[in-house]
Structure formats: C-alpha cells, structure tokens
Amino acid sequence: MAGIGYDDHDDGKPGFFARWFYSTNHKDIGTLYLIFGIISGIIGGYLSFMMRMELSEPGIQIFENGHAYNVFASMHGLIMIFFMVMPAVIGGFGNWFVPIMIGAPDMAFPRMNNLSFWLLPVALICLLISFFVPGSASGNGFGGGWVMYPPLSTSGAPGPAFDFIIIGLLAAGFSSIFGAINFITTILNMRAPGMTMHKMPLFAWSVLVTAFLLLLALPVLAASLFMLFTDRIDGGTGFFDPAMGGDPEMFQHLFWFFGHPEVYIMILPAFGMVSHVVSTFSKKPIFGYLGMAYAMVAIGVVGFVVWAHHMYTVGMDVDLKAYFLAATLVIAVPTGVKIFSWLATMWGGSISFSIPMQWALAFIFLFVLGGVTGVMLANAGVDVALHDTYYVVAHFHYVLSMGAVFGIFCGFYYWFGKMSGYLYNKWLAAAHFWLFFIGVNVIFFPQHFLGLNGMPRRYVDYPQEFELWNQVSSFGAYITLAGVGFFLLMLVEAFIRKRPAGANYWGDGATTLEWTLSSPPPYHQFNTLPRIEQNDEH
Amino acid sequence: MAGHAVEHDYHLIPPSPWPFLSGCAALVWGLGMVTFFAGLVDRTGSSPMAEWFFANGLDTLKSSLTGDGSLSGGWIILLVGCLFAAYVMYGWWKDVAAESAAGDHTPVVDIGLRYGMIMFIMQEAMFFVGWFWMFFELGLFHKVRATWNPDILENAAGYADSMAPGVTSVDAWHLPLMNTLILLLSGTTVTWAHHALMHNDRKGAKWGLFLTIALGIIFTWLQLIEYAELFHLRESGHEAWIGNNAYGSAFFMATGFHGFHVLIGTIFLFVCWVRLLKGGFKPEKHFGFEAAAWYWHFVDVVWLFLFAFVYIIFAMNGVAH
C-alpha cells in the first residue's frame, strides 16, 4: 500500500498526486505549509480589513450587529495565530531548513510530518464551517474572542459554531504537538557528524526551544478546550459553571498557561531567522552566539511562569499579581540580550541593505517598540488603565503583525530563491516592504493613543471622541492592503519570469549548510552526510 | 546529487497515503463529534433523513439508556469517523511493523523512535497536568468559591457541604485500592515479559504480556463497575454524577481520561502480544514492545497520583467527605 501512485522519476520525485498529498519529503511538506500560511494570511487579512473598514468611522456600517463583528475579530485572531504564523514559521521554514541546517536528509518521522500538515486544512475547514452555522442568539459564528473565555463560550454560545472551533483547534493543536515531537527528535538525533549542539545554527536552536514550548503548552490548551466541550453539553460537566461550583476564572488560568508560551512560540523562530539574515548581510558571524542560544532557552523557561499578567483585572490576590509583575519584567532581560547581540553583530560589519535585511532591521526596531509597551503592560498598576483597551491591541500587533510577520517575510525573501530556484524582482519586493512598513505603523501606532484615551477592545462602534485615530488606523489598513498586493504580484512575477537563482546568491555572508546546496536543493539532499569541521566558528 | 547512492542510516520513507487519510478521518470524526454532542439540525420531524444523520446523537443515547428509545440517529458520522481512523491506524502501523521487520530501523532510527516516544509521553503528562490543575483548584478553593458566590452568600458553609455528595460513595479502600494493586501488579508482569524477551525466553514473554493485558482488562472492568455504581446512586436520589457539580466533573474527567489511557495502553500491549505470537521482536531489538511498556508505566504512575489525591487525600479534607 505504501507505494500508491508512486512513480520513480530520475530525480526521485514521485508523481503529482503522490508528491503533494502523500508526501514524506520535508521540503515538499514545508512548501505545502507555506502555501497554506499564505492562504490563511489572506483570509485573516481580509477579516481584519473588514474590521478596519467598520471602524473607520463611528456608527455600524458593515456588520449586522456587534456579534457579527466579534465573529470577525475572533476568527481573525485565531486564523492569524494558528493558521498563518505558526504554519509559516514552524511548519514552513522549520520543515524546509531545520533538516538542511543540521545536515540531515529529512525529518525524523517523515510520515508523521505529513500528518501534522494535513491536520491543518482539516482544522481550517472546521473554523470556516463555524462561520456559517448558528453560534449565539444574535447570529452565526462564534464571537467570544480568540481567548474563548466562558461563560460566553459555554452558555453564551449555544449553537454548534463553537463546537466546530473546538474540534478545529484540537486538530491544529495535535498537528503542532506531532510537529514538535518531530522537530525535537530530528534536532537531537539527526545532526550531521561534528555538528554539536553548540555549533548548531540559531534557527535550529529557535525551533528546538519552540518545539519544547509547543510540547508542554499545547496539551494544556487541548485539556481546557476539552473541558469547554464537555461543559457545553447538555447535562455535561460544570468546570466553569459557578452554579455547579465551578469557576470561569479557572479557564483563564489554563488558557494563558498555554497562551503566554504561545506568543513566544510565534516569535522565537522569527528571532532565529532574523539572526541569520543579520549575520549574512553584515558579513559577520553572530555576535555572542551562545548568549543568543541560551537567551532563547531563558525566554522559553520564564515564559511558562508569567501567564497571569493577562489577568490583572480578574480579581486576583494582590501578592500573586506582584509575583506575576516581577516575573514578567524578567523576560525583558534575555530579550534585550538578543536585541543588543543583533546590534553588535552589525557593528563593524559590512552591511548591504538587501530586501531580507530591510525586513530584519524593521523587525528589530518594531519589535523593540512592541516589547517595551509590553513592559508597560506588565506593570500591574498601569495595566488597570490599559487592560482590554487598544493599547494592548497596539502592543501585540507590534510584536505579531510586525514582529512575527516581518520575521516571516524576512525569512521568505532570504530563502525564496533557495526554495523556488528563482530570483524575485527587487522593485516589487521593495514596494511590498515599504508599503507594509508604512502601512502597519499607520494602523497600529495610533492605537496606542486610542488605548491610553480609554477605547476598549472588541467594540463594533465607539463614541465619537475616538474617531480621528480610528480613521488614521483604517487608512493605514488600505496602505497595508496595497502592500499585500505587491507581495502577491512579486510571487506571480517571479514564477512567470523564472530567473534562476545560484546555489549561494547572497555571497560570503551566507554560511549555513543550505547555501552549499543547489537552488532548489535536490529532492533528497545529503545522501552523503556533510562533516562539520571541529574548529568551525559561528 | 540526485541518483547518488544513499550513504546514511536514516530511514527515508516513500510517499504514504496514511497521513492524508488520517486527515480525512479526522475531518469525519470531528464532524461526527459535533453532530453527536451538539447536533447540527433540530429534531423537528420535518426531514427525518437529515435528522437521522445530523441530529444530536447524545439525546438518542440518553433516550435508549432510560429505556425510552423514542429517538434515533445522530451517531453514524461519529461511528464512521472512528472506524475510518481505526482503519488508518491499522494500515499505518502495519507499514511500520513491516519496515521494522525489513531492517529499516537502524540503530540511529531506533534512538529517534525512543526520543519520539519520550516526547509523546511528556505531552500526555501535560494533559494530565491540565486535569489535575483543575481538580486541585476545585478541591482546594472550593469553600473560598462558595463564599464568593453571590447567590449563596447567606449560606456559604451549607453550600460548600452541599457539594460533598459528589463522590462520597467512592471509598478509596474498596475498588480503587483493588485497582491500585492490579495496576502495580501489571507493572511487574510487563517487566517480567520484558526481561524474558531480552533473555530470549519467548514463552515467558508471552505469558507476562498476556497477564498484563488481562490485568488491564480487569482494571477497566472494575472501573466500569465503579462508574455504574455511581450512576445507580444518582438514579436512586444520590447526587453523584458528572452533570451534578464541578467536583464530580473533575473526578470523572480525570479518572475517565485515565481509564481511556488504560484502554489505549491495553490495545498497544495487545498489538505487541500478537506480534510476539507471530514471531516478531528479537532479544536485542523490540522497541515497539518497550514503547508499550513505557506507556503502561506512565499510565500506572498517573493512577498512583489519582489514587493518592482524588481518592484518599481529598476525601479526608472534607471536600469529598
């Protein structure tokens, strides 16, 4: 049975159907993930543009009611996080480059790798179905936020819409868990001879730490989703139902125990990619390599004990808040180590400002901006004024829509030639970068003002005092839309023109193993394992 | 490099239909879950066909449990999903076993499988962290919560006590103690089987494994008896069941999920047993068996935690009397 549709060509590639549906090749699976990420990015982007259009002036313009808006906001958050960022950075770039970078011919469990991928379309289908089936009394779909707090997600959303989301997220969760097992095993067990842990490229390090976060955080999300599921059943459990002695607050603890590591899951791989790009285009090895690697480990570890900073206003004990305040601030230290090491890597370098480097530089700056507003929010006292306002929205879009997404584009332009074998058009790519850079800043910078001034999140309509900055913000969304357009144009153009990319089109600075292979790499690379010299420096 | 001879020991796998089919099975199963537990159409009687497929199947189950039996349908998609998934798993693992027999599992691949199994058990452990966290929160802060509840502020203490009957009927020193001993014993029999296998005493291995499986089945059986008793207590007026209070919910979720794992572990061991009978496994190479044993020990340890906290300790501090 194992060979269905299997047809050996000269290069070892199977026929179309077997190659893309029955794949066991890490590069092909990586490509599937990237295509999936782009599709989800467009869906998630569409949802956000609809929201921005709605919010461009006071009054309810587009949506039927607040519920419809909430559905869009919730699905936007879920799709962007679970179906755009995670598949792109871990499934896409991780699959493509972790095995190559450590000198392995493939992932440890190639079949399970494909299972990880195929669970995602299943999950996305479930989420998309949920749009069209009854949610609450006010309409179709689930509008309880991406955080899905009960009672709004139990008694507040009686229809099957939310059940579909639970099933979808469980599927996505298991996809990530299997992926994590695969990455950990691959990295620990399949490094090429001479590739010690301390010689391993930083992207592989970042994926290793991320995989551990996934492995330990996602089961807790799955458990809490499962409890929501049984709580929702008529005559079912009552974990979060106060009438049965349960506690809705408990869900928030469980959710954020997953949720906070989750935000580092999204940003650590971006850290890894940015490290490579910064080093490549400064023509210098990474500064403080070990510090960089262990800073990520530290972020991962501390990331597990800060979760309740999302819950400063739920009525927690004040000493607990004090603890979470202090613990949260600690994360700024290893993150700072990363930022300053990047700066030091560039210092004394010979920097060329090619497209990936532009994304990397923008990433560093905008991530710092988003990071420091996180530090503001970490101060429990101040968070009372800012919690659940647009200040938080601004914070997390700076670290996500600019941090994680800029990291994705950074890696995408860095490796595009390697993956596709073609070079992109620099002008289209530059237009994409600048429209995006300006656009997202125009969207999200004013949202700090809205938040400080008190505008709450998840509002379909707002008092007229908030009009100005919302208008500006929506205007920025149109600029960003144009940016996404140029991204797609760039893709189409590159695949039409087919300018061949050489093995190492970035020159001296690019030193990791993928640059020793052709572009695109052979279907199975490293039939003879590479040997890493003992004195190789990073 | 294409066409170049392979000079490494890793196991490259040709394209396989199983992952994609697993995805398809997951989709059917997911649709079945939502249909069974939530229902996609109401039972209005207007379109019997659609209702038979898509109405809430849990209601059907309830109506047949109470002997009423007036409702039907709602379970078929879930059943198909489960069978589909079982078929895919069978096919997948058959391939794996065949590859193992063909010698594809070189030492380095074997180590990889070990890492994989350890990671899998780690994530299972985090699952149980979720249930235990919920359980401790409910158990430890139960009375605190009672004083918060505005509806019962007048009689907070009474409220706290009223929660108690949830699991009073489960006496740690009867069936649960028995189950503890059974699982501990099964831990030793599986180790016996392992040692026998390593010393090429295949007969001993078969017996050890057989006993382990038998003990696993007895455990599940006793657990079902315990549940059935609780169910009858509820029927006869005692308020002891899932839908009754949060403590009961946590009790059933934690023990139920554990029971589910015992079931998986038993099947896992059973598969190993069949392979053993068919002449599979060698003294120096039998990772499939070891993985099953690891899993079994993990399930065992989780039970010890359940027994200590859910059955003994929290029964003493008054929460469960």
Added chain:
Amino acid sequence: MRLVHNITASLALLLIMPGIAFANKPTDGGYWLQDAATPVMEELTKLHNFVFWIILGITLFVMVMMGWIMFRFSAKRNPTASKTTHHVGLEVAWTIVPIIILLVMVVPSMRLLYFQDALPETEMTIKVTGNTWNWEYAYPDHPNVESFISNPLEKEDAGDLYLLKTDASLVVPVDTKIKVLITSSNNLHSFAVPAFGIKMDAVPGRINETWFEVNPGKEGTYFGQCSELCGVNHYKMPIEIEVVSKEDFQSWVANDGAFTTAVVSYDNGSIVLQD
C-alpha cells in the same frame, strides 16, 4: 475629505494640547491618559509617565544605535567586515543594565499595585452587577435607595454622548472612600472608569472589589465602558457616574435616590439645573 479635515484639526489640537486639561471622558484626538479624578489615577498616571520615559529612552537608544550602525557600517563605508564575535564586558553590561532599569521600575510599580489593591477603611459601599447588557447599581448602606438599572441611551437621546450616556447614572459623593463590589449575572463584564483608574472584571459566581475616592473639587459626570467581551452589545453598556457634593448626595439619598428640582446636577463639570 473628512480625514484630512480631522488631521488638520487635530494637528492644531496637538499644539495646544499640553495646555488644556482633559475632560472626564475620552478627548477628541486625545493621545494620553484621561485626566485623573482620584488619588489612584493620579499615582497611576505618574507611574505610567515614569515608565513611559524609560521605554521611550530605550526605544530611542536602539533607534539611534541602529541609525548609526546603518550609516557607519554600510558596505559602502566599511567594505571589510570585522570578525569580532565576543566581548565579555559588553555582554555583561547589556544584561546588568536592563536589570538595574527594571529594579528601578519595579519599586514604584509595586507601591502603586498595593495602593490600588489594599482596600482602605471605606466609608460607603456600592454594588455593581453586570447584566447582558446593562449595569445594575445598588446601595447596601442606603436601604431607601432602591437598586436600579442603568441602560444606555440611544443615539437620538444621547447625541454627542452616544455610547457613553445612560438613562440613570450611578450617583456618588465626592471626597469619600467608596468600596465597589462587582459581580455579574451571566457573562463576564468589566467595570471600568478611566478617570478613576479602576477596572475590575464582573465574574458570575464571584464578588470582586475595588475602591475609589474622587478628589475634592472634582464633582462632575464621569464615563466608562464595559471592558470585557460580553457578547453582541459589549460596545453598548456604558457606565455613567455622577459625582456630587456630600450635601447633594445626602439630599439625593433622602429623596430616595432622585434629584429634587432644587438640587443641581453636574454635567461634564458644568452645573445644570434639573428640570
């Protein structure tokens, strides 16, 4: 175009902004915290501003560094890259300095946290219940004031204050330490009044508490909005609080929770006669 008009108007506003005091509701084009009406909010604003300067400094530092590096070490200006990859002194410095900054930050932060949270001897209690979708207010210390529901006003009635104005505001005395008990009848809500520096979730099955004390001379109407997603009308359950002098409050209570015609009420800080 409306946007262009608004931007020019607000640029003009930006110039004079530091001079004018913000009102007790959001400000058109406002870009800072709302004006403080309570000691807690004053402290909160102080801490915010303090942290703000720190994070602004860090951001500017990184920005200037990046600018300099991009200028000085561009391939044009610096054709051959150095190979330095270690500098223990630097690495220690950029670990220690952030730690010091954070230690400096954590002290006032903790002080504010405990100031907000440690309930002082309060003089009066009000009870707030979040319903879907309105607020219910009760005065346990004043039995003759019946609990009442505060519904949002529709656009026709609220005018410019749509989504802030209600049909019945919570009335509290100035210069009084008031304990607020907050709970919910179904979904989560959050009772938030920016000018008071309070935000506390309303959770079914749980009673949360917080407190505020409006500074003397700060009588007026204050607005807040529900700040925890609670469903279809989450955006439409505003909070309106009327802060009156102690005497007016007494007479309001004496009048079973209604303003007599003789009593003035306060709207946006300006005194309006009741009709």
